[in-house]
Amino acid sequence: MFVNLMRWAQQKLELSYPLIFLAPLLLRAYLAPLFWTTGMTKLNSFESTVAWFGNPDWGLGLPFPELNAALAVGAEVGGAILLVLGLATRWACIPLMFTMVVAALTVHLKNGWQFIHDANSAFPVEHIGEVAERLSRAKSILKEHGNYSWLTEYGNFVISNNGIELVVSYFIMLLALFFLGGGAYVSADYWIAKKFKKPKEA
Secondary structure (H helix, E strand, O other): OHHHHHHHHHHHHHHOHHHOOHHHHHHHHHHHHHHHHHHHHHHHOHHHHHHHHHOOOOOOOOOOHHHHHHHHHHHHHHHHHHHHHOOOHHHHHHHHHHHHHHHHHHHHHHHOOOOEOOOOOOOOOOOHHHHHHHHHHHHHHHHHHOOHHHHOOOOOOOOEOOOOHHHHHHHHHHHHHHHHOOOOOOOHHHHHHHHHOOOOOO
16 A cells, blocks of 8 residues: 555656756746845945955954955856856855855844744744834824824834845745756756767767
8 A cells, every 4th residue: 555655656646747847947947036136235235345345343354354245246147148148057155155144144144033023933033022012003193193004004013133034045045046057948957958968979
């Protein structure tokens, strides 16, 4: 019975093999616009980015801020383009993963896990009760003195914690792409490999 069940499951799994390209394709489609946006934001305000990278008081206090800012822009903008094309996908993931590690350690780690404060999170911050109280108070003020329905027409108010949750998620996606590659059919890597693949010896 168990053996038959396993054979049936294996047969069904094999039916999905033609769709195996979807996972890396969707990861690329999700990550590319994200890194394009963050990279272009840094590029369009490059002087401010350099100042933030280098200032130890209100910024990251990194050495060689011009170089680091340029490397971050190059990794994100260049990486986004390569992800769209599915070209050198594994190589593109390496500097992007490094960027995520730097962002996690220098910007987000001190804030804990949560990106948005949520008492239902598996890793709530110690002061989550105080955060909830302040959010409730802020909403009360807005309801009393503002057009709350208009203010919340497109979403609810939250308090950002800016923790490592998102950058870790992006790192994991990039790590998956590093091992999966660009995927079949809709990546330049696939067609390049197909063109230069050596024929098997008889």
